[in-house]
Amino acid sequence: MSHPDPREELIALLPSLRAFAMSLTRQPAAADDLVQDTVLKAWSNFDKFQVGTNLRAWLFTILRNTYYSDRRKKVREVEDGDGVLTAQLSEKPAHDGRLAMRDFRVAFNQLTDEQREALILVGASGFSYEEAAETCNCAVGTIKSRINRGRARLAELMHLSENEAMEMTDPATMAVISAGRTATA
Amino acid sequence: MATPQPDKETVQKQIDDNLRKIFDETANQPIPDQLSQLLQQLREQETRK
Structure with a gap:
Protein backbone atom coordinates (compact mmCIF):
# COMPACT_ATOMS: atom_id res chain seq x y z
CA MET A 1 0.00 0.00 0.00
CA SER A 2 1.65 3.20 -1.19
CA HIS A 3 -1.35 5.46 -0.61
CA PRO A 4 -1.28 7.74 2.41
CA ASP A 5 -3.67 7.00 5.25
CA PRO A 6 -6.87 8.96 4.51
CA ARG A 7 -7.08 9.79 8.21
CA GLU A 8 -3.82 11.70 7.94
CA GLU A 9 -4.91 13.33 4.70
CA LEU A 10 -8.14 14.42 6.36
CA ILE A 11 -6.16 16.50 8.83
CA ALA A 12 -4.36 18.28 6.01
CA LEU A 13 -7.72 19.06 4.40
CA LEU A 14 -9.31 20.52 7.53
CA PRO A 15 -8.49 24.17 6.73
CA SER A 16 -10.20 24.00 3.35
CA LEU A 17 -13.13 22.04 4.83
CA ARG A 18 -13.59 24.83 7.36
CA ALA A 19 -13.42 27.47 4.66
CA PHE A 20 -16.02 25.61 2.59
CA ALA A 21 -18.24 25.21 5.67
CA MET A 22 -17.96 28.92 6.37
CA SER A 23 -19.01 29.82 2.84
CA LEU A 24 -22.13 27.68 3.25
CA THR A 25 -23.18 28.56 6.81
CA ARG A 26 -21.82 32.14 6.82
CA GLN A 27 -21.41 31.85 10.59
CA PRO A 28 -18.25 30.65 12.37
CA ALA A 29 -20.01 28.67 15.11
CA ALA A 30 -22.27 26.87 12.65
CA ALA A 31 -19.29 26.23 10.36
CA ASP A 32 -17.33 24.59 13.17
CA ASP A 33 -20.30 22.40 14.12
CA LEU A 34 -20.63 21.39 10.50
CA VAL A 35 -16.95 20.47 10.22
CA GLN A 36 -17.14 18.42 13.42
CA ASP A 37 -20.14 16.50 12.13
CA THR A 38 -18.34 15.97 8.83
CA VAL A 39 -15.22 14.62 10.56
CA LEU A 40 -17.29 12.23 12.67
CA LYS A 41 -19.19 10.96 9.64
CA ALA A 42 -16.06 10.60 7.57
CA TRP A 43 -14.27 8.76 10.35
CA SER A 44 -17.03 6.20 10.77
CA ASN A 45 -17.25 5.73 7.00
CA PHE A 46 -13.60 5.47 6.06
CA ASP A 47 -14.11 1.79 5.32
CA LYS A 48 -16.37 2.92 2.45
CA PHE A 49 -13.80 5.31 1.04
CA GLN A 50 -11.87 3.85 -1.88
CA VAL A 51 -8.21 4.55 -1.29
CA GLY A 52 -6.69 6.28 -4.29
CA THR A 53 -9.89 8.11 -5.25
CA ASN A 54 -10.49 11.79 -4.59
CA LEU A 55 -10.58 12.23 -0.81
CA ARG A 56 -11.12 15.96 -1.06
CA ALA A 57 -14.26 15.57 -3.17
CA TRP A 58 -15.43 12.75 -0.87
CA LEU A 59 -15.08 14.92 2.26
CA PHE A 60 -16.58 18.02 0.66
CA THR A 61 -19.54 15.90 -0.43
CA ILE A 62 -20.11 14.67 3.13
CA LEU A 63 -19.92 18.22 4.44
CA ARG A 64 -22.31 19.51 1.82
CA ASN A 65 -24.83 16.69 2.29
CA THR A 66 -24.74 17.31 6.04
CA TYR A 67 -25.33 21.00 5.51
CA TYR A 68 -28.31 20.51 3.20
CA SER A 69 -29.86 17.86 5.39
CA ASP A 70 -29.52 20.15 8.44
CA ARG A 71 -30.91 23.04 6.46
CA ARG A 72 -34.01 21.08 5.55
CA LYS A 73 -34.56 20.36 9.23
CA LYS A 74 -33.98 23.94 10.32
CA VAL A 75 -35.70 25.81 7.54
CA ARG A 76 -38.88 26.29 9.52
CA GLU A 77 -37.12 27.21 12.75
CA VAL A 78 -34.88 30.05 11.61
CA GLU A 79 -35.72 32.84 9.25
CA ASP A 80 -32.77 35.14 8.82
CA GLY A 81 -32.55 35.40 12.57
CA ASP A 82 -28.85 36.16 12.47
CA GLY A 83 -29.06 39.17 10.18
CA MET B 1 -17.38 61.07 -19.55
CA ALA B 2 -18.28 59.16 -16.45
CA THR B 3 -15.82 56.81 -14.77
CA PRO B 4 -15.05 54.05 -17.28
CA GLN B 5 -16.75 50.77 -16.41
CA PRO B 6 -14.44 47.80 -15.86
CA ASP B 7 -14.61 45.19 -18.60
CA LYS B 8 -15.85 41.65 -18.13
CA GLU B 9 -12.42 40.12 -17.59
CA THR B 10 -11.50 42.67 -14.95
CA VAL B 11 -14.77 42.12 -13.13
CA GLN B 12 -14.34 38.34 -13.19
CA LYS B 13 -10.80 38.63 -11.93
CA GLN B 14 -11.87 40.90 -9.10
CA ILE B 15 -14.68 38.53 -8.18
CA ASP B 16 -12.34 35.53 -8.15
CA ASP B 17 -9.72 37.44 -6.14
CA ASN B 18 -12.33 38.29 -3.55
CA LEU B 19 -13.70 34.75 -3.47
CA ARG B 20 -10.19 33.55 -2.74
CA LYS B 21 -9.84 36.16 0.00
CA ILE B 22 -13.06 34.98 1.63
CA PHE B 23 -11.91 31.37 1.40
CA ASP B 24 -8.35 32.01 2.62
CA GLU B 25 -9.55 34.07 5.53
CA THR B 26 -10.92 30.90 7.12
CA ALA B 27 -8.48 28.44 5.56
CA ASN B 28 -5.51 30.33 7.02
CA GLN B 29 -6.88 30.25 10.55
CA PRO B 30 -5.44 27.71 12.99
CA ILE B 31 -7.63 24.68 13.64
CA PRO B 32 -9.81 25.36 16.70
CA ASP B 33 -8.91 23.41 19.85
CA GLN B 34 -12.27 21.68 19.95
CA LEU B 35 -11.65 20.16 16.55
CA SER B 36 -8.08 19.14 17.33
CA GLN B 37 -9.31 17.45 20.49
CA LEU B 38 -12.00 15.59 18.60
CA LEU B 39 -9.41 14.27 16.16
CA GLN B 40 -7.13 13.23 18.97
CA GLN B 41 -9.98 11.28 20.58
CA LEU B 42 -10.82 9.61 17.28
CA ARG B 43 -7.20 8.58 16.73
CA GLU B 44 -6.91 7.21 20.25
CA GLN B 45 -10.02 5.12 19.72
CA GLU B 46 -8.51 3.88 16.50
CA THR B 47 -5.29 2.68 18.13
CA ARG B 48 -7.21 0.94 20.89
CA LYS B 49 -9.11 -1.16 18.38
Whole structure:
Protein backbone atom coordinates (compact mmCIF):
# COMPACT_ATOMS: atom_id res chain seq x y z
CA MET A 1 0.00 0.00 0.00
CA SER A 2 1.65 3.20 -1.19
CA HIS A 3 -1.35 5.46 -0.61
CA PRO A 4 -1.28 7.74 2.41
CA ASP A 5 -3.67 7.00 5.25
CA PRO A 6 -6.87 8.96 4.51
CA ARG A 7 -7.08 9.79 8.21
CA GLU A 8 -3.82 11.70 7.94
CA GLU A 9 -4.91 13.33 4.70
CA LEU A 10 -8.14 14.42 6.36
CA ILE A 11 -6.16 16.50 8.83
CA ALA A 12 -4.36 18.28 6.01
CA LEU A 13 -7.72 19.06 4.40
CA LEU A 14 -9.31 20.52 7.53
CA PRO A 15 -8.49 24.17 6.73
CA SER A 16 -10.20 24.00 3.35
CA LEU A 17 -13.13 22.04 4.83
CA ARG A 18 -13.59 24.83 7.36
CA ALA A 19 -13.42 27.47 4.66
CA PHE A 20 -16.02 25.61 2.59
CA ALA A 21 -18.24 25.21 5.67
CA MET A 22 -17.96 28.92 6.37
CA SER A 23 -19.01 29.82 2.84
CA LEU A 24 -22.13 27.68 3.25
CA THR A 25 -23.18 28.56 6.81
CA ARG A 26 -21.82 32.14 6.82
CA GLN A 27 -21.41 31.85 10.59
CA PRO A 28 -18.25 30.65 12.37
CA ALA A 29 -20.01 28.67 15.11
CA ALA A 30 -22.27 26.87 12.65
CA ALA A 31 -19.29 26.23 10.36
CA ASP A 32 -17.33 24.59 13.17
CA ASP A 33 -20.30 22.40 14.12
CA LEU A 34 -20.63 21.39 10.50
CA VAL A 35 -16.95 20.47 10.22
CA GLN A 36 -17.14 18.42 13.42
CA ASP A 37 -20.14 16.50 12.13
CA THR A 38 -18.34 15.97 8.83
CA VAL A 39 -15.22 14.62 10.56
CA LEU A 40 -17.29 12.23 12.67
CA LYS A 41 -19.19 10.96 9.64
CA ALA A 42 -16.06 10.60 7.57
CA TRP A 43 -14.27 8.76 10.35
CA SER A 44 -17.03 6.20 10.77
CA ASN A 45 -17.25 5.73 7.00
CA PHE A 46 -13.60 5.47 6.06
CA ASP A 47 -14.11 1.79 5.32
CA LYS A 48 -16.37 2.92 2.45
CA PHE A 49 -13.80 5.31 1.04
CA GLN A 50 -11.87 3.85 -1.88
CA VAL A 51 -8.21 4.55 -1.29
CA GLY A 52 -6.69 6.28 -4.29
CA THR A 53 -9.89 8.11 -5.25
CA ASN A 54 -10.49 11.79 -4.59
CA LEU A 55 -10.58 12.23 -0.81
CA ARG A 56 -11.12 15.96 -1.06
CA ALA A 57 -14.26 15.57 -3.17
CA TRP A 58 -15.43 12.75 -0.87
CA LEU A 59 -15.08 14.92 2.26
CA PHE A 60 -16.58 18.02 0.66
CA THR A 61 -19.54 15.90 -0.43
CA ILE A 62 -20.11 14.67 3.13
CA LEU A 63 -19.92 18.22 4.44
CA ARG A 64 -22.31 19.51 1.82
CA ASN A 65 -24.83 16.69 2.29
CA THR A 66 -24.74 17.31 6.04
CA TYR A 67 -25.33 21.00 5.51
CA TYR A 68 -28.31 20.51 3.20
CA SER A 69 -29.86 17.86 5.39
CA ASP A 70 -29.52 20.15 8.44
CA ARG A 71 -30.91 23.04 6.46
CA ARG A 72 -34.01 21.08 5.55
CA LYS A 73 -34.56 20.36 9.23
CA LYS A 74 -33.98 23.94 10.32
CA VAL A 75 -35.70 25.81 7.54
CA ARG A 76 -38.88 26.29 9.52
CA GLU A 77 -37.12 27.21 12.75
CA VAL A 78 -34.88 30.05 11.61
CA GLU A 79 -35.72 32.84 9.25
CA ASP A 80 -32.77 35.14 8.82
CA GLY A 81 -32.55 35.40 12.57
CA ASP A 82 -28.85 36.16 12.47
CA GLY A 83 -29.06 39.17 10.18
CA VAL A 84 -26.89 37.56 7.53
CA LEU A 85 -29.17 38.68 4.75
CA THR A 86 -30.19 42.02 6.14
CA ALA A 87 -26.81 43.77 6.02
CA GLN A 88 -26.81 46.67 3.57
CA LEU A 89 -24.60 47.32 0.62
CA SER A 90 -23.04 50.71 0.02
CA GLU A 91 -24.71 52.56 -2.77
CA LYS A 92 -21.79 52.82 -5.14
CA PRO A 93 -18.59 50.92 -5.85
CA ALA A 94 -15.37 52.22 -4.35
CA HIS A 95 -13.85 55.23 -6.12
CA ASP A 96 -11.17 53.23 -7.86
CA GLY A 97 -13.75 50.75 -9.16
CA ARG A 98 -12.33 47.91 -7.10
CA LEU A 99 -14.74 45.80 -5.19
CA ALA A 100 -14.76 46.78 -1.55
CA MET A 101 -14.27 43.63 0.50
CA ARG A 102 -17.01 44.37 2.97
CA ASP A 103 -19.53 44.97 0.22
CA PHE A 104 -18.36 41.89 -1.58
CA ARG A 105 -18.95 39.77 1.49
CA VAL A 106 -22.45 41.16 1.93
CA ALA A 107 -23.21 40.53 -1.74
CA PHE A 108 -21.73 37.03 -1.61
CA ASN A 109 -23.87 36.15 1.38
CA GLN A 110 -26.98 37.06 -0.58
CA LEU A 111 -26.35 34.47 -3.27
CA THR A 112 -28.12 31.14 -3.12
CA ASP A 113 -26.38 28.24 -1.37
CA GLU A 114 -25.88 26.57 -4.74
CA GLN A 115 -24.24 29.64 -6.26
CA ARG A 116 -21.99 30.19 -3.24
CA GLU A 117 -20.76 26.63 -3.19
CA ALA A 118 -20.10 26.53 -6.94
CA LEU A 119 -18.20 29.83 -6.83
CA ILE A 120 -16.15 28.82 -3.80
CA LEU A 121 -15.34 25.34 -5.09
CA VAL A 122 -14.18 26.45 -8.52
CA GLY A 123 -13.27 30.09 -7.93
CA ALA A 124 -11.44 29.72 -4.64
CA SER A 125 -10.61 26.12 -3.70
CA GLY A 126 -9.21 25.15 -7.08
CA PHE A 127 -11.72 22.41 -7.91
CA SER A 128 -12.11 21.61 -11.58
CA TYR A 129 -15.63 21.88 -12.99
CA GLU A 130 -15.74 18.08 -13.07
CA GLU A 131 -14.63 17.76 -9.45
CA ALA A 132 -17.18 20.36 -8.35
CA ALA A 133 -19.92 18.54 -10.27
CA GLU A 134 -18.94 15.28 -8.58
CA THR A 135 -18.98 16.96 -5.18
CA CYS A 136 -22.37 18.58 -5.76
CA ASN A 137 -23.79 15.52 -7.47
CA CYS A 138 -24.87 17.44 -10.54
CA ALA A 139 -23.89 17.95 -14.18
CA VAL A 140 -20.85 19.98 -15.17
CA GLY A 141 -23.15 22.32 -17.10
CA THR A 142 -25.14 22.96 -13.93
CA ILE A 143 -21.99 24.02 -12.09
CA LYS A 144 -21.04 26.31 -14.96
CA SER A 145 -24.44 27.96 -15.04
CA ARG A 146 -24.49 28.41 -11.25
CA ILE A 147 -21.10 30.10 -11.48
CA ASN A 148 -22.25 32.37 -14.29
CA ARG A 149 -25.42 33.32 -12.46
CA GLY A 150 -23.53 33.84 -9.24
CA ARG A 151 -21.01 36.11 -10.95
CA ALA A 152 -23.76 38.06 -12.69
CA ARG A 153 -25.65 38.50 -9.43
CA LEU A 154 -22.49 39.65 -7.64
CA ALA A 155 -21.76 42.20 -10.34
CA GLU A 156 -25.35 43.40 -10.13
CA LEU A 157 -25.25 43.70 -6.34
CA MET A 158 -21.91 45.50 -6.55
CA HIS A 159 -23.30 47.95 -9.13
CA LEU A 160 -20.77 46.94 -11.75
CA SER A 161 -21.49 47.31 -15.41
CA GLU A 162 -23.88 44.63 -16.54
CA ASN A 163 -23.59 45.36 -20.22
CA GLU A 164 -19.92 45.05 -20.89
CA ALA A 165 -18.96 43.24 -17.75
CA MET A 166 -21.59 40.61 -17.93
CA GLU A 167 -21.63 39.59 -21.50
CA MET A 168 -23.06 36.17 -20.94
CA THR A 169 -23.08 33.39 -23.47
CA ASP A 170 -24.79 30.75 -21.37
CA PRO A 171 -28.52 30.63 -22.32
CA ALA A 172 -29.67 29.90 -18.77
CA THR A 173 -27.82 32.93 -17.50
CA MET A 174 -29.15 35.06 -20.33
CA ALA A 175 -32.67 34.06 -19.39
CA VAL A 176 -32.11 35.05 -15.78
CA ILE A 177 -30.51 38.35 -16.71
CA SER A 178 -33.14 39.36 -19.23
CA ALA A 179 -35.95 38.33 -16.90
CA GLY A 180 -34.69 40.90 -14.43
CA ARG A 181 -34.43 43.59 -17.08
CA THR A 182 -37.62 44.92 -18.53
CA ALA A 183 -36.66 47.93 -20.55
CA THR A 184 -33.12 47.83 -21.82
CA ALA A 185 -32.30 49.16 -25.26
CA MET B 1 -17.38 61.07 -19.55
CA ALA B 2 -18.28 59.16 -16.45
CA THR B 3 -15.82 56.81 -14.77
CA PRO B 4 -15.05 54.05 -17.28
CA GLN B 5 -16.75 50.77 -16.41
CA PRO B 6 -14.44 47.80 -15.86
CA ASP B 7 -14.61 45.19 -18.60
CA LYS B 8 -15.85 41.65 -18.13
CA GLU B 9 -12.42 40.12 -17.59
CA THR B 10 -11.50 42.67 -14.95
CA VAL B 11 -14.77 42.12 -13.13
CA GLN B 12 -14.34 38.34 -13.19
CA LYS B 13 -10.80 38.63 -11.93
CA GLN B 14 -11.87 40.90 -9.10
CA ILE B 15 -14.68 38.53 -8.18
CA ASP B 16 -12.34 35.53 -8.15
CA ASP B 17 -9.72 37.44 -6.14
CA ASN B 18 -12.33 38.29 -3.55
CA LEU B 19 -13.70 34.75 -3.47
CA ARG B 20 -10.19 33.55 -2.74
CA LYS B 21 -9.84 36.16 0.00
CA ILE B 22 -13.06 34.98 1.63
CA PHE B 23 -11.91 31.37 1.40
CA ASP B 24 -8.35 32.01 2.62
CA GLU B 25 -9.55 34.07 5.53
CA THR B 26 -10.92 30.90 7.12
CA ALA B 27 -8.48 28.44 5.56
CA ASN B 28 -5.51 30.33 7.02
CA GLN B 29 -6.88 30.25 10.55
CA PRO B 30 -5.44 27.71 12.99
CA ILE B 31 -7.63 24.68 13.64
CA PRO B 32 -9.81 25.36 16.70
CA ASP B 33 -8.91 23.41 19.85
CA GLN B 34 -12.27 21.68 19.95
CA LEU B 35 -11.65 20.16 16.55
CA SER B 36 -8.08 19.14 17.33
CA GLN B 37 -9.31 17.45 20.49
CA LEU B 38 -12.00 15.59 18.60
CA LEU B 39 -9.41 14.27 16.16
CA GLN B 40 -7.13 13.23 18.97
CA GLN B 41 -9.98 11.28 20.58
CA LEU B 42 -10.82 9.61 17.28
CA ARG B 43 -7.20 8.58 16.73
CA GLU B 44 -6.91 7.21 20.25
CA GLN B 45 -10.02 5.12 19.72
CA GLU B 46 -8.51 3.88 16.50
CA THR B 47 -5.29 2.68 18.13
CA ARG B 48 -7.21 0.94 20.89
CA LYS B 49 -9.11 -1.16 18.38
